[in-house]
Amino acid sequence: MPPFFIWTEFKTMQLKTIHKERYRNRLNRIIIASILALAGISLGSSTLLIQLFSAPGAGNFWLNFTGVVLGCLVVGTALKRLKSHPYFFEVAYIWDLKHELNLIQRKLKAIQIAADRLEPEALTILAFSYAGSRLIWQLDDNTLVLSELNKADNALQQKIADAGLRISAEDYRRQLLEKF
Incomplete structure (x- = not known):
């Protein structure tokens, strides 16, 4: 299994390995426990x-509605507090990664325009986005468009190499998004 990026307290990343089976087992257990x-x-x-x-x-509609809202608040609060527990490590990381990729997706058009101009920040963001998306899609067995992602990543890596730049997804920081 390829390494992936882990957030630390300061939104920096380190290469780690994730176990797909453990992630899927824990995710399923967390989902079932949350639903129950x-x-x-x-x-x-x-x-x-x-x-x-x-x-x-x-x-009793409003009383039933209030009961559902209370349930959502209790379960949401519990998940937020348990997120830092070691059992939640892989699942919490993927939640955070999906959030980060969503932030990138919101600015993707401007990022792609800047990447066409070979701006290092944009190239770094795209490299991270492709690596993160690949990880999530592999973990969730969502491989239908993985070949398209690989083509886009290969084109990006070729663009970086042709420009003689040294760009790595490991250099991604959320602050890079502020430019876009």
């Missing part, structure tokens, strides 16, 4: 709210 907790908390709190505040024959 959300259902249990939502139903339990809705039932309690109805018992406490509902009149016979009254509509």
Whole structure:
């Protein structure tokens, strides 16, 4: 399995190895536990709210809705707090990577224009975007358009080599996006 990038506290990256099977197992367990907790908390709190505040024959839509909102808040807060636990390491990293790639995607048109002008920051961002996307697609078994990604990455690497630049995805920092 190829190495991938890990965020540290200061949004820098180190090369690490991720185990696809462990990632998938933990992701599935986290999803199932979240769904069960959300259902249990939502139903339990809705039932309690109805018992406490509902009149016979009254509509309970808003009490049920409040129960679901409470469930979402509890599960969301728990996931946020547990995110730094070692068990969540791979899953939390992929969540963060997807967020980072989303930030890049929002500015992709300007980044690609700058990359055509051989601006090192844009080339670094694209290199990181391609490496990150490849990792996510491989981990999620989403390989339908992987060949297109590889072509785009190969073209980028050729452009970098032809220009005689030394660009690496490892040099990516979120601050590079501020230019675009």
